[in-house]
Amino acid sequence: MTKDTEVKTKPPKKKGFPFGKIILLIFVLFILVAVLQYFRIPQKIGLIKSPADNLFTMTPDSEKALIIMDNLRAAGLNTRGVEVYVLPVAGTDHNLAMIVLDASKGFSFSGYYGTDPVKDFLTVISQAQGEGINRAAVTYYDEEGRQLVAATVPTDAIVAYSQGKLTDNQLMEKVDVGTDDLWAFIGVIKDQLK
C-alpha cells in the first residue's frame, strides 16, 4: 500500500458500553444490593457475621431467666407460651433478656390479668436490672410459629422511666423495633382487631 492509496474504512466502532447502559447496570446492581441486604442473604449464607452472631455466643443464663419468668408470673402474665432467655454479651458484663411470646405454644394476650401490659412488663424488667440485665427485648411468634416482631429497650431507660425521670415519649424514643414478616404481622393484627 502506498501513501497515495486511498483506503476507505468504516468509522471505528465505539468500544465498551454506552453511557445509558452503564447507568442501567449501576441501577440494577443498586437494586440487587438492596434486595440482598434487605433479605440478609450475606448473613444467611455465612458471608457476614450478624451482630447477634458476634455478641451472643455464650451459654444462656438459665438461672437469671428463671427469676425473670417468676417475676412475669407475679405480674399477672399467663406464662403459657412464654420463654425467657438471658443472653450474656461476650467480652462484657452485660446481659440481654429476650422474652419470647409464642402464640403457637399457647401464648395469648387475653390471658393477661393486669391493666397495662407494657407498664407491668417494664416493672419486671426494671427489677431484672439487679440481675445484671442491661437490655430487654420482646419478640412475638404467631400461631403458625412465624416470628413477626421484636422490640428492644435498655434497662437503664426503663429504670429512669419507673423513677419518673423519663416521660412516655422519652421512653418510646429509646425503643427500637424490627420485623421480618410484615404481611403476616399485618394479617394477625387485622384478625385481632376485627
Added chain:
Amino acid sequence: MRRTVLILSILIIGLMPFLSACDSGETQELIYWAKLWAIVHDITDADGNPNYGTVTRFAIGEAFGLGTTGDEEGDAAIDAARTLNNIRQAEDEADQGWEALNGGKHIQEGVLPHFNKAIDMRPDDWSYRNGRGIANLEDMDNPDGAKAAREDFDKANEIAKRSGKPEEYLRMLKNREQALARLVAIKNDDHAVPAKEVYEEQSSTYNELYKLTGDKIYLLLKQQADTNLAQGYYWTRGTDN
C-alpha cells in the same frame, strides 16, 4: 441515625386506621404505646398522618444496611430476635436429650443424637457439652464412653474459660454438678445405680467448686460421692454390676 425499620414504619401507617378504630379494652394500652412510638419516631404526626419523607429515609437506610440503633447491643438484640430460632431449636434438642437420658432411653440411639444436634447448632454453648459428657459417662455399651465424656467436659471447661469471666466457669461447673446430682437422684428413685465415672465426676466437680467458692456444702457433697464410690454402689463399664 436511629434505626426505625422501614417495614414497621409502613406497618404503623397501614394499621393506623385499624388502631384508631379499635376501642376494645385489652389492647388499648398496647395501641397507645404503638401510636406514641410512631409519633416520637416521626413516622406519623399526632393525628396519625404519615410522614412519607421519614419513611423514605428509613427505607433507603434499611435497604442498604445503614440502619442502626446507634448501639451495637441494640442492633444485636434486634438481630438476636431474628436468629433466636437457632437457640430455641438447640434448647429443644438438649431438653429432649435430658428427658431421654433421665428416662433411661438407649444412650446412643435415644440420647446422644439430641445432644449432637444441639452442639452442631451452638458449638460454643458449654451446657450441651456437659449434657453429652454425662450421657457418655452413662453409656455402658461404649468402652470408650469415659474417654468421650472427658473430651466433652474438657471442651466445656475450655469454652467457659475462654469467656475470660471467672463467674462463667463457676456457672458451667454448677450446671454440671446439678445435672449429675439430678441423674443420681433419678437413679436412686428407680432403685438403680449410676456408672462409676458419674460419682468420680461428681467428686472432682464438687472438689473444684469447693476450691473456687470455699462453700463447705461442696466439701460435704464430695465426701458423699466418695462414700458412694467406696461402697461400690455403681455400674462398672464392661461388667454387669
